[in-house]
Amino acid sequence: MSSSVSASDDPYYIPEPSPWPIVAMLAIFSLLMGAAFSINGVGFGSLLIVVGFVLLGYMFFGWFGDVVEENMSGKYSGQVDNSFRQGMFWFISSELFFFATFFGSLYYIRNISVEWLGGTGYLAATHEFITSQFVSQWPTAGPLNLGGSFALVNTWGVPAINTAILLSSGLTLTWAHWGLKNENRKQLIRGLTMTVVLGVIFVIMQIQEYAHAYGALNLTLESGVYGSTFYLLTGFHGFHVIVGALMLAAVLGRSMKGHFTEENHFAFEAAAWYWHFVDVVWLGLFVLVYWM
Amino acid sequence: MGFMKFPVLLVLGLIVLSLASGMFLLAKDDGKGNRLVTSLTFRIILSLILFAMLIFGAIFNVIEPNTLTPSAVPAVK
Incomplete structure (x- = not known):
């Protein structure tokens, strides 16, 4: 060289x-x-x-x-920018597989293994010998009812409100994104602020919902396979909302300092994509866990 | 959820596709142009359509949430 x-x-x-x-x-x-x-x-x-x-x-x-x-301070070249983007791409990929695994396990439990316990499928013999009184359906407290009877979270209560909150946050974030692209800093900062606030409200609502489910509904981590998949899926999602809101709060601070330009704003786009991802995971949860 | 399951899952699939295209554009476009923000805008519009489908489906009794009582049998002694 x-x-x-x-x-x-x-x-x-x-x-x-x-x-x-x-x-x-x-x-x-x-x-x-x-x-x-x-x-x-x-x-x-x-x-x-x-x-x-x-x-x-x-x-x-x-x-x-x-x-x-x-x-x-201008030390980064296009090559560095590109390596950040590649890093984010593979981080995102790992997150996709992380949630795909949990959704996959939900599918496997619901449509395959609970069916075996109920007497269909190639392991139907389990039903004959061990769980003969068990009727397969979803949700289930499991053949032995180990965690006691429980009730479901009402889909039209907090889950639907939280869906509306996250969708609104997706809208405000998209509005902020267009603000950044059109060099409208006020729109960028306002949009980001609203998104972070909506994210915090979501987490507070979710905590209250967990307290209600654990107490009044007796839906706990021990409520058979339904309880464990419910809390694993929604809990890891909630954790990702917290991480996403922290990322967006950092991006908001940097926006206020005027760090982002129309061309140099990778941190914004990475955090924004992450938030959209968290939003989509919630939609998947809303449809596949709360609805179906 | 009945037969309405399929359009709901179809829109959910389209949402995942628009998000996935955003993921590739995030890595490919180096912050230039509007392709990433456009794909994410599609994503949010499709999501609003999905939510509206669920709400109106429930109002007109076409789709309903699963409210089955959790099944169990008495513990075997």
């Missing part, structure tokens, strides 16, 4: 040595040790978990701060 090429023209940007990977390692170490200690009833375990989360937050803040700093 010619020596006349300056650093910013170099397609490969090599960052300075960074302390953040070590901080990340310490954070994960504290979290895992804390979890292991608290599961075994050791007193300071929960304290270690708190320390782990604080370190994790510090690491995210610092590391992303450095990356933003590098970007804003």
